[in-house]
Amino acid sequence: xxxxxxxxxxxxxxxxxxxxxxxxxxxxxxxxxxxxxxxxxxxxxxxxxxxxxxxxxxxxxxxxxxxxxxxxxxxxxxxxxxxxxxxxxxxxxxxxxxxxxxxxxxxxxx
Amino acid sequence: xxxxxxxxxxxxxxxxxxxxxxxxxxxxxxxxxxxxxxxxxxxxxxxxxxxxxxxxxxxxxxxxxxxxxxxxxxxxxxxxxxxxxxxxxxxxxxxxxxxxxxxxxxxxxxxxxxxxxxxxxxxxxxxxxxxxxxxxxxxxxxxxxxxxxxxxxxxxxxxxxxxxxxxxxxxxxxxxxxxxxxxxxxxxxxxxxxxxxxxxxxxxxxxxxxxxxxxxxxxxxxxxxxxxxxxxxxxxxxxxxxxxxxxxxxxxxxxxxxxxxxxxxxxxxxxxxxxxxxxxxxxxxxxxxxxxxxxxxxxxxxxxxxxxxxxxxxxxxxxxxxxxxxxxxxxxxxxxxxxxxxxxxxxxxxxxxxxxxxxxxxxxxxxxxxxxxxxxxxxxxxxxxxxxxxxxxxxxxxxxxxxxxxxxxxxxxxxxxxxxxxxxxxxxxxxxxxxxxxxxxxxxxxxxxxxxxxxxxxxxxxxx
Numbered sequence: 001x002x003x004x005x006x007x008x009x010x011x012x013x014x015x016x017x018x019x020x021x022x023x024x025x026x027x028x029x030x031x032x033x034x035x036x037x038x039x040x041x042x043x044x045x046x047x048x049x050x051x052x053x054x055x056x057x058x059x060x061x062x063x064x065x066x067x068x069x070x071x072x073x074x075x076x077x078x079x080x081x082x083x084x085x086x087x088x089x090x091x092x093x094x095x096x097x098x099x100x101x102x103x104x105x106x107x108x109x110x
Numbered sequence: 111x112x113x114x115x116x117x118x119x120x121x122x123x124x125x126x127x128x129x130x131x132x133x134x135x136x137x138x139x140x141x142x143x144x145x146x147x148x149x150x151x152x153x154x155x156x157x158x159x160x161x162x163x164x165x166x167x168x169x170x171x172x173x174x175x176x177x178x179x180x181x182x183x184x185x186x187x188x189x190x191x192x193x194x195x196x197x198x199x200x201x202x203x204x205x206x207x208x209x210x211x212x213x214x215x216x217x218x219x220x221x222x223x224x225x226x227x228x229x230x231x232x233x234x235x236x237x238x239x240x241x242x243x244x245x246x247x248x249x250x251x252x253x254x255x256x257x258x259x260x261x262x263x264x265x266x267x268x269x270x271x272x273x274x275x276x277x278x279x280x281x282x283x284x285x286x287x288x289x290x291x292x293x294x295x296x297x298x299x300x301x302x303x304x305x306x307x308x309x310x311x312x313x314x315x316x317x318x319x320x321x322x323x324x325x326x327x328x329x330x331x332x333x334x335x336x337x338x339x340x341x342x343x344x345x346x347x348x349x350x351x352x353x354x355x356x357x358x359x360x361x362x363x364x365x366x367x368x369x370x371x372x373x374x375x376x377x378x379x380x381x382x383x384x385x386x387x388x389x390x391x392x393x394x395x396x397x398x399x400x401x402x403x404x405x406x407x408x409x410x411x412x413x414x415x416x417x418x419x420x421x422x423x424x425x426x427x428x429x430x431x432x433x434x435x436x437x438x439x440x441x442x443x444x445x446x447x448x449x450x451x452x453x454x455x456x457x458x459x460x461x462x463x464x465x466x467x468x469x470x471x472x473x474x475x476x477x478x479x480x481x482x483x484x485x486x487x488x489x490x491x492x493x494x495x496x497x498x499x500x501x502x503x504x505x506x507x508x509x510x511x512x513x514x515x516x517x518x519x520x521x522x523x524x525x526x527x528x529x530x531x532x533x534x535x536x537x538x539x540x541x542x543x544x545x546x547x548x549x550x551x552x553x554x555x556x557x558x559x560x561x562x563x564x565x566x567x568x569x570x571x572x573x574x
Contacts, residue, residue, distance in 0.1 A: 015511070046511045049389040049504075053434040060481040080513040084436075084504075085455045086475035089485060 007104050008035045013043030016051030024051055028058040036068040036104040040097060044078045052085055059091050070100035114290055121283045128276045135269030138199065142262045145195035146255055148188055153251040155185035156215060160244050163223045167232060178223065185215060192254065204257035211250035218243035329393055346375045350444040351560050354536040358544070358553040360505070367552030368395035368435070369503045370403050374410075379445045382410045385501040385556055386437035386478075387456070394433065402427060402435050402478065416440060416452035417488040420478065424454065424486070427479035435478040438501055447493045447560055452486045454478045457507060460500035460520060461491065462528035464562075468521040498528045498535065499558040505551035506543060519543055527557070535559065 008031045016024055030037055039059075047055065062069045070092045073079050087093060094100040162178025165171075189212055196204050222240035226233055345353040353373045360367065368388025376382050384406050388399045405426055409419040416439040427435065438459060440451030451459065455477030458470040471491060476484040493499070500520075507516030523542040527535035536555040544553075 049434065053389055056434065056477065056480045060476075063481065077511060077513055083474050084457055084513075085477060086453075086473075086484075089475055090481065 006035055007038050007101060009038045009040055011040040011043075015045055016047040016055075018048055018050040021050055021054070024054050028054060030058070030062055030067055034065070034067050036070070037062060038097065038100050038104060039069060039071045040100075041078065042072050042074040042097065044073070045075045046077060047081055052081065056085060056087070059087065063090065068104055070094060070103050072097050072100050114294070117286055117290060121279070121286070124279050125276075125283075128272055128279060131272040132269055132276065135265050135272060138265040139262060139269070141195070141199060142258050142265065145192065145199060146258050148191045148195060149251050149255045149258065152185065152188040152192055152211070153248060155181040155188060156211075156218075156244060156247045156251075157181075159185070159215075159219070159223065160240065163226055163240070164237070167226050167237065170230075175227070182219070195258075196254070199258070199261060201257050201261050204254045207250045207253040207257075211247050211254070214243050214247045214250060218247070332393055345373050346381055348375070348381070348444060349561070351381065351442065351558055352533070353556070353558055354534045355554070355556045356534075356536040356540050357555075358505070358540055358549050360549050360552050367391050368399040368433075369505070369552040369554040370399050371501065371554045371556040372403060372407060373556060373558070374407060376410060376413075376441065379443050381442045381444060381558075382407065383440045383442060383451075383499070383501060383556060383558055384410070384438065385456070385503060385554060386435055387503040387552075387554075389434040398432050398435065401430075401432070402437065406437065406439055410439065410441070415488045416450055417486040420452045420454050420475075420486045421484070424478045424484055425482075428482055432479040434480060436504070437478055440499075440501070442499075442558060444560075447495070447497070449491045449493055449499065450488055451491075452488050454484065454486060455480075457502065457504050460502075460524045461493070462498045462500070462524050463494045464496040464528075468524045468528070470517065470521070493560060495560055496562045497560050498524070500524045500527075500535075500539065501556040501558075502539075503552065503554045505549065505553035506539075506555060509543075509547050509550055528559075 010027060010029075012024065012027060039055075041055075059069055059071075071082075071087065072094050073082055074095055082088065082093065092100070092103055094103065158177040159181035160178075162175045162181065165174035166178070189208065193205070193208055196202065196208060218240055222236055222243060225236050226240070345355060355371055355373070357369065357371075368390060369386070371385040372382065373384075374382045384403070386399065386402055386406070388395045388402065402423060405423045406419060409422045410416075412419075414422065419439045420437065423437075423439075435454070436456040437454045438451055438456045439454075440449060440459070442449050451471075452475070453459075453473040454475055456473065458473035460468055461471055462468040472489045475486050478484075502520070507513060507520050510516060520539070520543065523539045524535075526542060527538040530538065532538050535557040539555055539557070540553065
């Protein structure tokens with residue numbers, strides 16, 4: 001990884017539910033300096049509408065300030081949910097963390 | 111409390127003791143006074159005896175001996191009394207003097223008085239000895255009296271002491287009682303304050319609980335009313351297409367959710383079909399649902415494309431800080447059987463066409479209210495005669511957390527419903543899926559079925 005282009009990795013795992021709202025909210029905190037964010041959701045198997053709202057809002061805010069965000073999603077159940085929510089239409093979604101990292105470090109900043 | 115009882119008991123005991131002591135002291139003092147009188151009387155008898163004998167010695171008149179005989183008669187009586195007094199009053203040290211007095215008197219009587227009375231002349235030596243005996247007797251009685259006086263002093267001192275004790279105890283008792291009363295009062299006051307505080311706290315708690323319950327009841331009632339009001343859905347009645355719909359509230363929560371559907375004739379051939387789902391429950395969800403629903407209908411009436419309608423609705427919702435909403439906006443052309451729609455984060459529509467398997471239509475865009483530029487797109491589907499569309503909310507497929515399983519069950523249920531000529535396919539799909547499953551989230555289902563000869567029907571109606 002290039003020292004000049006650090007990537008902030010945010011990781012969530014398991015079933016994201018309303019009971020974990022505060023934890024999700026505090027975990028989903030983008031760096032203020034515009035550092036690219038790798039949202040590692042490889043271990044997520046489910047997200048209810050509340051958790052999905054948090055994820056969507058986080059991504060939308062990052063998009064609005066021009067902060068590069070890449071998602072890593074592996075479990076088919078969660079991938080389908082993400083597909084419903086149309087996240088892949090706006091954000092980069094990868095199956096492997098390496099691919100996401102490569103995208104974030106190699107793509108030119110806008 | 112036990113402490114108080116102990117204090118009171120000891121005070122009573124001490125009081126009784128002091129009272130007895132003082133009483134005895136006064137009795138003793140009185141008896142000593144009496145005893146001293148007896149001693150004086152004893153001396154008086156001896157002096158009477160002597161006076162009688164001396165008078166007789168001078169005048170030799172038998173009459174003069176009268177006091178002598180009186181004294182001799184009375185003296186033993188007084189001596190016995192004095193002896194009893196000394197014993198009773200516990201002054202044994204004066205008993206020797208009393209004995210000495212008795213023997214002195216005896217000797218005076220026998221050695222002096224008898225001799226003088228018997229002889230016929232003055233006996234100066236004898237008289238002198240008699241005087242010495244009498245002096246000795248007087249000294250004895252003086253000693254006895256002195257002992258009794260000393261005893262009086264002791265008794266008085268003891269009485270004084272006792273009275274002092276009484277005073278001290280009275281003061282101590284008063285002080286103790288006052289202190290105890292003060293302590294008791296303070297303790298009672300504190301207890302009262304604490305009880306009052308606890309009572310107030312529990313009252314407050316009960317009040318809050320009641321308020322919370324009332325608030326919940328109120329919200330539920332309002333939400334139910336709103337849901338019923340908004341939920342009164344009139345489906346279009348057209349010859350070319352038939353609509354059916356159902357709404358299933360979740361079993362385990364207040365009835366109200368944010369699910370809705372609409373089927374509304376926009377023009378002669380065009381029918382708006384919409385379905386949506388607001389994140390969350392309660393009044394907020396119903397209000398947000400109603401707002402999104404009205405916006406969607408309003409913009410659909412402006413004749414925009416479905417994607418354009420969703421873009422406009424999204425724009426309003428993002429500005430209004432709305433909760434997340436998923437929705438499908440579709441328009442059916444009853445004449446051409448074309449279905450144009452846009453999907454905002456909502457589960458895909460199901461299409462069942464005759465002689466083919468049910469399938470999911472295209473989907474996948476951000477929900478409403480998330481991003482300023484969500485990039486919705488309109489999809490177009492040409493439907494066959496007899497085709498059936500199923501729009502639904504996620505409660506229909508998300509009862510388990512396996513979406514793939516939920517989708518498969520839905521496709522199977524939709525096929526089954528399409529194959530039967532039921533007037534209410536929505537209810538049939540609902541019954542089939544929730545036959546042995548619990549409804550964990552609100553569910554809305556809207557079906558659109560084209561008649562086998564829908565074009566003909568539509569055209570003939572137009573001609574007519």
